[in-house]
Amino acid sequence: MTTQILPDKLVDAFLQQNKACEQLGSPFTALVCRVLAEGGLPPSAVRRVLETWPGDPTALGDAVPLRLCGALHELVLSGVDCELAEIYPPNHADIAASALHDALIAAIDRHQDHIVDRFKSPPQTNEIRRAAALYTGLLHIATLTDLPIVLSEIGASAGLNLLLDRFCYRLDQSTAGAASSPIRLEPEWRGQPPPQADFSIIERRGCDLNPFDLSDDGHRTRLLSYVWADQTDRLNRMRAALKIAREVTVEVDAAHAVEWLEQRLENARQGHAHVAFHSITWQYLSEGDQFRGKMIIENAGLRSSWDAPLFLLSMEADGDSPGASLRLRAWPGGEERELARVDFHGRWIAWKGVDHEQ
Numbered sequence: 204m205t206t207q208i209l210p211d212k213l214v215d216a217f218l219q220q221n222k223a224c225e226q227l228g229s230p231f232t233a234l235v236c237r238v239l240a241e242g243g244l245p246p247s248a249v250r251r252v253l254e255t256w257p258g259d260p261t262a263l264g265d266a267v268p269l270r271l272c273g274a275l276h277e278l279v280l281s282g283v284d285c286e287l288a289e290i291y292p293p294n295h296a297d298i299a300a301s302a303l304h305d306a307l308i309a310a311i312d313r314h315q316d317h318i319v320d321r322f323k324s325p326p327q328t329n330e331i332r333r334a335a336a337l338y339t340g341l342l343h344i345a346t347l348t349d350l351p352i353v354l355s356e357i358g359a360s361a362g363l364n365l366l367l368d369r370f371c372y373r374l375d376q377s378t379a380g381a382a383s384s385p386i387r388l389e390p391e392w393r394g395q396p397p398p399q400a401d402f403s404i405i406e407r408r409g410c411d412l413n414p415f416d417l418s419d420d421g422h423r424t425r426l427l428s429y430v431w432a433d434q435t436d437r438l439n440r441m442r443a444a445l446k447i448a449r450e451v452t453v454e455v456d457a458a459h460a461v462e463w464l465e466q467r468l469e470n471a472r473q474g475h476a477h478v479a480f481h482s483i484t485w486q487y488l489s490e491g492d493q494f495r496g497k498m499i500i501e502n503a504g505l506r507s508s509w510d511a512p513l514f515l516l517s518m519e520a521d522g523d524s525p526g527a528s529l530r531l532r533a534w535p536g537g538e539e540r541e542l543a544r545v546d547f548h549g550r551w552i553a554w555k556g557v558d559h560e561q
Contacts, residue, residue: 204245204308204312205245206242206243206244206245206308207243207244207245207246207250208241208243209239209240209243209244209250209253209254210253210254212256212260213240213253213254213256213260213267214240215261216260216261216262216267216268217236217237217239217240217268218236218237218240219261219262220233220236220261220262220266220268220269221233221234221236221237221240223262223547224236224431227431227546227547227548227550228434228548228550229431229432229433229434230433231291231292231295231431231432231433232272232431232432232433234298234300234303235272235275235303235307236268236272237300238300238301238303238304238307239268239271239304239307241300242301242304242308244308244311245308245312247311247312247315248315248316248319249271249311249315249318249319249322252319252322253267262520263486263520263522264486265325265487266325266326267322269326269429270321270322270324270325270326271318271321271322272431273321273326273425273428273429274314274317274318274321274322274428275287275307275310275311275318276291276428276429276430276431276432277317277321277424277425277428278310278314278317279291279432280424280427280428281421281424283314283317284310284313284314286306286309286310287306287307287309287310289306290302290303290306291432292432292433292435293435295432295433324412324413325487326429327360327361327411327413327415327426327429328360328429328430328483329360329361329363329364329426329429329441329444330364330437330482330483330547330548330549331363331364331370331386331388331437331440331441331444331549332388332390332437332440332548332549332550333364333482333483333518333545333548333549334364334366334367334370334388334549335370335372335374335388335390335549335552336390336482336518336529336543336545336549336552337364337367337480337482337516337518337529338367338368338370338372338379338380339372339374339397339398339529339542339543339552339554340480340516340518340529340531340542341367341368341402341478341516342379342397342398342399342400342402343398343400343531343542343557344402344476344478344514344516344531344533345398345400345401345402346398346399346400347512347533348476348512350474350475350476350510350512351402351403351404351405351474351475351476352402352403352404352405352475352476352477352478353404353405353406353407353472353475353476353477353478354404354406354407354408354478354480355408355409355464355467355468355477355478355479355480356407356408356409356410356479356480356481357409357410357460357463357464357479357480357481357484357485357496358409358410358411358460358481358482358484358487359409359410359411359414359453359455360409360411360414360415360426360455361414361415361417361422361426361445361448361455362407362409362414362448362453362454362455363441363444363445363447363448363453364482365407365408365409365453365455366407366444366447366448366451366453367380368380368381368404369381369384369386369447369451370384370386370387370388370444371383371384371386371387371388372387372388372389373387373388373389374390374392374397374552375392375396375397376396377396377397377399379397384447385443385446385447386440386443386444386447388549390545390546390549390550390551390552391550391551391552392551392552392554393551393552393553393554394543394552394553394554394555394556395554395555395556396554396556397554398556405475406475407453407454408453408454408455408456408467409453409454409455409456410455410456410457410458410459410460410463410464410467411455411456411457411458412457412458412459412460413457414455414456414457415455417445417448417449423445426441426445427441427442437548459492460484460488460492460496461488461492461495461496461499464479464496464499464500465499467479468499468500468503468513469503470506471503471506471507471508471511471513472511473510473511474510474511475511476511476512476513476514477507477511477512477513477514478514478515478516479500479513479514479515479516480515480516480517480518481517481518481519482517482518482519483518483519483520483527483547484519485517485519486519486520500513500515500532501537503534504532504534504535504537505534507534507535508535509535512533512534512535513533513534514531514532514533514534515531515532516529516530516531517529517530517531518530518545520547523544525544525546525553526544526545526546526547526551526553527544527545527546527547528541528543528544528545529541529542529543529544529545529552530542540555540557541555542554542555543555
């Protein structure tokens with residue numbers, strides 16, 4: 204098939220994702236992004252979607268390359284495309300870039316309807332290792348209040364990170380969380396010692412535009428497809444988390460983040476600390492929705508009290524480096540601080556620490 208190079212903004216997006224995948228330890232996904240950027244695509248329905256993409260296709264916007272990578276990986280995991288599986292991990296050793304490009308083009312041609320459909324929604328990685336940073340944020344919150352915690356997650360996907368207290372953590376020299384958990388997270392620890400505290404979660408709920416139904420085999424496969432194909436440890440952790448989710452029910456509402464947040468924060472929770480949180484989610488909201496969301500949180504903060512405090516915990520890209528920013532805003536008062544810089548996939552945490560934690 205005769206291929207043509209994609210428009211410049213798409214080429215840039217795929218090359219940026221190539222670099223990010225290399226830095227985050229996925230050489231195979233990096234190569235997929237590079238060969239598509241350099242080799243292009245033939246005329247097709249998939250190409251038309253890419254050429255007419257209305258927004259920001261980069262990882263800081265709509266993450267278009269990862270939508271395509273996820274759709275291709277799903278074909279392999281579901282057993283739908285055996286030819287593609289022959290060159291995908293674990294069968295990818297020493298594959299030439301030209302052979303990979305040819306195989307990808309052929310698979311895209313065979314499954315255009317599937318791939319076009321998958322472009323309609325952003326990647327939903329539910330990266331389990333991010334829970335280590337979020338859990339450390341909850342430990343810090345527990346140094347500020349001893350009230351039981353109500354969790355509300357924006358963009359919860361399948362809700363796996365709402366189960367963060369069911370995982371075991373090694374944070375610097377200390378162990379926290381559920382000691383018997385099949386999931387053990389040991390991020391490289393940098394900076395000040397982690398906070399030392401105990402907390403209890405008495406309610407957990409999330410929202411997502413398209414939440415996964417973990418009782419559905421197809422939904423579980425799609426969730427796994429957003430994990431990069433050559434990162435076996437991440438896939439194994441995801442499968443372990445799916446098993447935990449069968450034992451602990453987490454409600455994830457099919458709802459728009461802003462509308463759900465407004466309802467969720469409508470009333471202060473007397474005798475409880477309400478923690479709203481999001482990780483690598485906020486960028487997918489429009490500027491208008493981001494503004495509305497901030498106003499809803501601000502107004503809820505004004506209704507808070509020392510007996511019903513509100514916290515906003517976020518792990519998001521902020522244009523700085525390294526990694527993402529783990530930030531906390533606390534009400535009453537609205538004080539905001541950066542707690543840490545963290546790896547996007549949770550491999551390390553650079554904790555800044557605060558006086559009362561020492």
